[in-house]
Amino acid sequence: MKKRNIIFDHLRALSMLGVVAIHVGDLVMQSGTPWNWLYLLCEVLSRYSVPTFFFISGYGLFYSHPLENPLDYGAFIKKRFKSIGIPYVVTSLFYMGVASLMARNLAMWHPKYVLFTLFFGLGNYHIYFLVILMWFYLLFPLWRSLMKKMEAMGLCSSLSILFILELFLYRGSAHFWAYPQWVVDTPLFYDLLQYRLNYFPFFYLFVFMMGGVIARHYEAFLTFIRKWKKVLGAAFVLSAGCNTLIFYRWILIHHMPLEDTTNALQQLSTPGLTYTVIFILFASAVLDRYPEGKLPLLEKVSDRSFYIYLIHPFFLDQLSYWIDRAIVPFNRFPMPVFYVLLITVSYVAAGLLKRLIPPLKRSLLTHLPYKA
Numbered sequence: 001m002k003k004r005n006i007i008f009d010h011l012r013a014l015s016m017l018g019v020v021a022i023h024v025g026d027l028v029m030q031s032g033t034p035w036n037w038l039y040l041l042c043e044v045l046s047r048y049s050v051p052t053f054f055f056i057s058g059y060g061l062f063y064s065h066p067l068e069n070p071l072d073y074g075a076f077i078k079k080r081f082k083s084i085g086i087p088y089v090v091t092s093l094f095y096m097g098v099a100s101l102m103a104r105n106l107a108m109w110h111p112k113y114v115l116f117t118l119f120f121g122l123g124n125y126h127i128y129f130l131v132i133l134m135w136f137y138l139l140f141p142l143w144r145s146l147m148k149k150m151e152a153m154g155l156c157s158s159l160s161i162l163f164i165l166e167l168f169l170y171r172g173s174a175h176f177w178a179y180p181q182w183v184v185d186t187p188l189f190y191d192l193l194q195y196r197l198n199y200f201p202f203f204y205l206f207v208f209m210m211g212g213v214i215a216r217h218y219e220a221f222l223t224f225i226r227k228w229k230k231v232l233g234a235a236f237v238l239s240a241g242c243n244t245l246i247f248y249r250w251i252l253i254h255h256m257p258l259e260d261t262t263n264a265l266q267q268l269s270t271p272g273l274t275y276t277v278i279f280i281l282f283a284s285a286v287l288d289r290y291p292e293g294k295l296p297l298l299e300k301v302s303d304r305s306f307y308i309y310l311i312h313p314f315f316l317d318q319l320s321y322w323i324d325r326a327i328v329p330f331n332r333f334p335m336p337v338f339y340v341l342l343i344t345v346s347y348v349a350a351g352l353l354k355r356l357i358p359p360l361k362r363s364l365l366t367h368l369p370y371k372a
Contacts, residue, residue: 005063008056008293010287011280013302015056018049020312023126024339027320029258039258040247045240048279049268050129052337054204055280057133058143060210067144068217070099080137088130090223091310092123098314120195126313128198131141135201138206147212155213159206163273166206170268173203203268207276225285236282239275300347307350308343315345 025042028034065071080107096117100108107113121128150158173196183190193253197203214221242267250256250264266272292299301308319342324330 005059005330006290006292006299007284007287008059008296010290010365011052011301012056013304014283014300015049015052016047016301016305016308018052020343020346021046022049022125023313023316024335025262026344027338028335031338032330032332032333033335034331036248036251036258040244041256042267043262044247045275049273049278050208051204051273051276052265053129054136054281055207056210057136058208059215060211061136061140061143062212062215065144066141067147071141073141076140077137078295080134084130084134084137087306088097088127088134089309090117092118092121092127095127095314096369116191119199120191121198124313126309129309131199132201132204135199136204139201142303143212145210146209147216150213151211155185155217159210159213160163161326162206163277166203166266166273169202170270170273173197173268193358197268206273207280210277210321211281221284222288225288226282229282229285232278232282232285237280239271239278241362244272248362301343301364304347304350306353307353308346309322311348311349311353312342315349316342319345 009139020043025046027041028042038067093114096108100106108117117123119131121131151160175251179190179193183193215248246265247261250261251258268277287295319338320330323333323338327333
């Protein structure tokens with residue numbers, strides 16, 4: 001049995017906390033603490049979160065399925081569909097049901113619309129992550145071939161080339177919004193382009209392959225982060241400082257709307273990718289000091305992170321609604337308190353789901369007319 005990596009378990013928890021911070025970021029300026037620095041922390045400096053999840057996934061896949069061993073693709077996909085595909089479909093349908101109930105509109109349950117929603121990850125604003133993750137799974141033989149070529153070429157040079165290609169992809173995608181008429185007149189092609197960020201795995205390929213490289217050369221990775229820890233710390237401060245400087249320059253001098261600064265500094269940008277990579281390396285160097293059991297809160301969050309990820313948007317909406325209606329107007333409620341409350345409620349609910357779902361799955365499998 002493969003051994004769990006405690007560094008990346010802790011890193012998963014930090015990523016989960018960052019994802020929640022991003023999602024509450026939209027409410028910062030509507031809360032009782034409408035501070036620019038808090039918006040910066042939530043909407044810009046927490047953007048490492050989603051790419052880091054893909055980094056951890058890349059590590060896990062290449063660690064569990066070494067290139068030296070043959071890949072049983074059928075069994076691999078079947079296992080991943082059970083662990084990710086089914087929860088994705090169920091969660092998407094749940095959020096569609098909530099939206100349908102609130103809007104009192106059954107039109108979204110047309111089979112064509114349901115398939116459209118599931119394919120592009122439109123069940124809720126956060127669920128696209130699982131669509132991209134499933135594409136990484138489906139194309140895993142391609143990534144294995146790519147890893148072999150990268151190792152043959154040399155990892156330093158191949159990772160550098162991949163990083164540069166990623167930046168070109170970001171730049172091209174950021175300016176690719178006006179489509180020729182023939183594209184607009186072809187709904188399928190138009191939708192594939194319009195929703196490319198929701199399913200196209202190549203936007204996160206660098207961090208995914210970086211995780212795979214580390215899985216295959218883990219001892220070299222540990223040596224690197226231990227030797228260069230202070231340099232990584234300085235690089236992290238510099239990168240975070242540059243993002244902060246750009247943010248304040250845009251809003252104070254150029255009077256750019258806050259949402260536009262977020263779009264320009266998000267993870268699919270040069271500052272965003274650079275910050276993410278440095279964060280992963282520096283956070284790993286810091287977490288390397290803490291063996292299992294030394295950071296129990298992070299370990300508990302990591303253990304329930306998948307369920308927290310799935311359900312926290314529901315509680316975000318419910319908490320903000322009921323706080324505004326039953327406790328105090330939301331524009332007087334402090335966002336840090338709301339964030340802690342949301343994490344706590346989501347954590348408790350995730351624990352309940354983690355206890356309830358496995359017995360339900362076992363019960364379902366025992367009643368199937370065939371052996372699973």
